[in-house]
Amino acid sequence: MGLFGGIESGGTKFVCMIGSNPDNIIAEQRIPTTNPEETIRQVIEFFNPYVKSKELTAVGIASFGPIDLNPASPTYGFITTTPKEGWKNVDLYGQIQRGLKIPVAFDTDVNAAAFGEQYWQKEKRLLDPFLYMTVGTGIGVGVIVNGSPLHGLIHAETGHIPIPHNWQRDPFPGICPYHGDCLEGLASGISLSRRWGQNPETLPDAHPAWDLEADYIALALVILIYAYSPQQIVLGGGVSQHAGLIQAARSKVQQFNKGYIQSSMIQEKIDNYIHLPALGNRSGALGAIAMAINLAEL
């Protein structure tokens, strides 16, 4: 089979990996996200020796977005309206494809993470739909329906949906430069930092921040359950890993559902239904490798 590359492009770093599966990653590098020219040049330099030695079959890119996923579009593979300075309308796919001259798979970071969590655990491949929500610096949702990432007009942008905001309990106006108090605006890591004036990792367990955050995550999960009717949800991202947060969010999901959707997955087996990533913080990059393998097999 040879080797495959995975790139998870994020607002602070590009994680690059080369390998054949999660237990066989032979090279890995974190490249800081500075300007597109410099960052993309370093990404190409990392992979190029393996292209020249003909060991690398294909590469997958798991990108922050929004991105253009329409193969018929003149801007296919571009990052489009991101608030990240310097990265608007950047041809990420094209530059990497032209730099490496091997097949390149391209999708959102969260679609790649969802794909990877399912691909690398064969017993999960029949779960349909299968979701991955990241609550980290930002919030995003990856959706796999019948084995394929959900595209369409663009791709899911569920991180930016409007959600109930109780201004009396939470007078913080939200940080989304587009929508203010959308889900990402109220519940992302950046929102936590700004609302409480400190890095969320330094907020003690008893701080009221965590009960409010569990409420927002549970609201988001209920929306995901009602909208997609998923058979399983992976809750990734740095914020989600705070001790006790996923447990609190699970019981609030049961509470907010009010018994409406009657399923043993919600009422009894919610620990299996909503869980942390099996691949830890590598879901995106390992998902990109899975996408590259999938592309090569087509």
Place this chain on the structure above:
Amino acid sequence: MGLFGGIESGGTKFVCMIGSNPDNIIAEQRIPTTNPEETIRQVIEFFNPYVKSKELTAVGIASFGPIDLNPASPTYGFITTTPKEGWKNVDLYGQIQRGLKIPVAFDTDVNAAAFGEQYWQKEKRLLDPFLYMTVGTGIGVGVIVNGSPLHGLIHAETGHIPIPHNWQRDPFPGICPYHGDCLEGLASGISLSRRWGQNPETLPDAHPAWDLEADYIALALVILIYAYSPQQIVLGGGVSQHAGLIQAARSKVQQFNKGYIQSSMIQEKIDNYIHLPALGNRSGALGAIAMAINLAEL
């Protein structure tokens, strides 16, 4: 090809049709929704002569819900947690299948309506995802991904998602017996009747009810666009047909999006992107006929 049956089961009536396509419906009957025994008996009596004459190949049911769509479940084909009195845990599929003894297709009323709007307009079959939202007595969303209705844990229950509720502008607590002020609780036809104390059909165009309703429908549409990234949305149901409402909702969608999702379908072609049903109020029953044809062709 022979003839096919379509049943749209609703809270007030069961619409039954027999035909081969929207322009060839040879029999139609509206049966009041009383108790399950009486209503289902009348449905079977309507179709039975065509089964006996061997003209009827298959029947489709477009049902109100929630319903059990898991073929492996002992309660496959049941209506499950409906608030409709007497209709909880009713084996709708099984009783009709045993009564008619021909193949029966079964799905939600809104999945059937979405399927029918796409099936009967061949040029729309490649639109993916394709959505149908009804705003009538209740609110529901049908989702077609890659030509198939979205199932999963159960099926989409997007009518019951939590949405922003500005209590100062709208102190009405909502009418959903489960969630109070979910989308259906705040914006369904029943909610309009209770909030304003009159049938929504009698509310004049200038009544503030309609601006509030347009806001709620636009919020729902933005959530659908962000969550599913649909290539087209059909807005059905009685409330949606109020003069000017869809136009108002479309411009509020553009306003609420704040330029985040950059697509000509939203910015320029929103009249084509969000539109009333091509099949009028027959989308559900004609969709059920399309499901029956699809089942017979498998």
